[in-house]
Amino acid sequence: MAKRILKTFLISLISIIISLVLIASDVVVSQDKLKNYVGYLASDDLEGRLAGSSGGEKTEKYIESQFKEIGLEPIKELGGYFQSFSFTSNVSLGDGNEVIFDFGKEEKIKLVPEKDFIPASFSEDCSLENLDVVFAGFGIKSQNPQRNDYEGVDAKGKAVVVLRNGPDGDDPKSPFAPFYPSRYKASVAREMGAKALIVVSEDDKKDELPKMRTGAVAGSSSIVVISMKRIFLKKLFEEDGKTVPDAKVLGKSAPYQFAKAKMSIKINLKREKSTARNVVGLLKATTESDEYLVIGAHWDHLGRGIEGSLSEKWGEIHHGADDNASGTAGVLELARVLKEEKTRKRNVIFVSFGAEELGGLGSVHYTKNPPIPLSKVIAMINLDMIGRFKEKLIVDGSGTAKEWKDIVEKANLDKIPLSMHESGYGASDHTSFYTQKIPVLFFFTGAHSDYHLPSDTADKINYEGEAKVLNFVERIAMEIINSDAKPTYLETQGEKGGRAAFNVYVGTVPDFTEEGKGFRILSVRPES
Structure with a gap:
């Protein structure tokens, strides 16, 4: 009896050790690279990265160049790294x-x-x-x-x-x-x-x-x-x-x-149209696979102060270091780090979404016009405002897959204090995927007094903290990529998560990409 108990214990111990070895990685996120990425993305040169502006176009080209340098491939169906979409960029009074x-x-x-x-x-x-x-x-x-x-x-x-x-x-x-x-x-x-x-x-x-x-x-x-x-x-x-x-x-x-x-x-309003682009790169699996993990973050911010700015005067550059140069830098670093991993059983699509600040337009366009069928996407990880880590990391979407809580707990080797929320809805790009019944995880280090103000600058980013967050996310991504089974989708109620969303107000998720009158409803939350 004692031998049987000992044998069972040893088998369990070996399984735990194997899991930790698999989830641990010798490849780590570079604080210096994060600092370089954020420093440029939040610089005056990009003038607040407004979607549809010259600064926005510079941002798109910069991300494309980094994807190429890292070694990501374009998706064949897009014919390059860009996925373009149009939107209303300027409104003025008519007669x-x-x-x-x-x-x-x-x-x-x-x-x-x-x-x-x-x-x-x-x-x-x-x-x-x-x-x-x-x-x-x-x-x-x-x-x-x-x-x-x-x-x-x-x-x-x-x-x-x-x-x-x-x-x-x-x-x-x-x-x-x-x-x-x-x-x-x-x-x-x-x-x-x-x-x-x-x-x-x-x-x-x-x-x-x-x-x-x-x-x-x-x-x-x-x-x-x-x-x-x-x-x-x-x-x-x-x-x-x-x-x-x-x-x-x-x-x-x-x-x-x-x-x-x-x-x-x-x-009577006059409306002018502009074009913005999602930047999309593919990291192929090391073995043949027809399944994909999407890792994304929006690249755009508020320019010199569009609707949504909390500044008292218009015209100052809104640098958007945390929102969301930090998340964009995170996507670039995760792309680099994951490419160095020797074994990847699934493909990874990296997407830098445009026009999130205008209503999640880029991610909605992506999910309505997917270059890879969404049926092949097993999960989506979203990074938005991950540069101000202090006491805890907010993780939304923990209830959108049966396996998430175990995976998150196993990956948290640094014992980062977590604030977990089950809902897959939120005020960022993961909502567009969750409404398509794709399990999501959303990482966010919390609100602060520089939110949507010109004072959200690169010198205020906690690069050590962001690197810790991204190493944690990388371990989660590797577990998803190399797991034998894909995540099991679960429906969540529309609770208020770590970053409140437009959908928490009235129980529906509107689609602001529709160019006609009104907006189409993407989804209705349970119990709304």
Whole structure:
């Protein structure tokens, strides 16, 4: 009996040792190479790597040159390393934009474009007459944290007025921060059946209309979206004998249907098109294989301040060192390191996605037009903002394959503190793959005060920490590449993960690559 127990123990011990030997690697990530990659990608020379710009084109060519130098091959079906796609790169006011309030009096109130109101660059064009108007607090509808500003009010077919930001003001660390952007409030309003969303400052001190910035959208949000001066919100309440609720005490939603107001809106926007490119390289298996692992990161950032910038003024270069020069550098280093591995049983496709900042356009285009059939892709690893490692590493998608948790635990030889989230949805390119029922893992070192600001610079990257993260990811990749069985796809609920996404707001994953009116729904999350 004792011999049998000892034999079983020794077999188990040998299996563990073999697993650790297989997953460990003599090839390591170079901090110096990471520093060189990030230093160039976040330099002034690339002017913030805006998709469709000259700086963006330089970035694409730089990544292509590095893929060639590393020894990655082009995918035959693409005829090179580039996969091109078009998108709306610039929006400006056309003729005939107007907003009119009718309170049932002889004289109507007509608002002046760019003085009293301005359309959002992602607004739908329209000609809407005599809409009822409702107030819906901050326009937030979420499960985590729990809040529904639409509770008790019918928004269907109406114009919805909401306050900018959230219950905690514009605090970027608030649990409501993911719900601040007007685009996401527009998604909520649209799903509530509204015809238009009117965004107003939460207090008098911040009552300035946002500038219509260039380059933020591909197709409209399928709803009219405008920003309006606060004085007209006051007028709406005054006509009903009420005052505007104080945003500081709007801890709970305070929806309200205006009794006297009717609203007419005409919006006409001019949209210009540009082209960006995904950069794609192939690392073939060392043995014959028809299966592929995709490793990706987006290369683009905000240029000199498009929609999504948190800078108070337009024109400064947004360097995007962490977001996402760090992830792009990670893709390049993983390509180099994996190529040096002697045994690779599966192929690896490396993709540097364009226009992620404009709504995940590059990854959506890739999955809609895959150069290798998605049926042959067994998993996708995404790197986005991996350069500010401090206390823990966030890993999303841990519930998208049955094997993930064991593989991640086995690969974590450095005992990196992990914050694991099961959901395969998130505000980055892995969502495009997960909606196609491909298991994903997403690595992210967390938000910081330089997010989407010009101050996200290369000198603030923790290169030692990023190298540690990438060595960890490389071990995971090697386990996936050399495992006898492919990962088993699992469906996850749309929980809020480490990096909140547009899909957590309303339960759907929109496709912003559609160039017609509105957006197509890529996926609907379970229990949404």
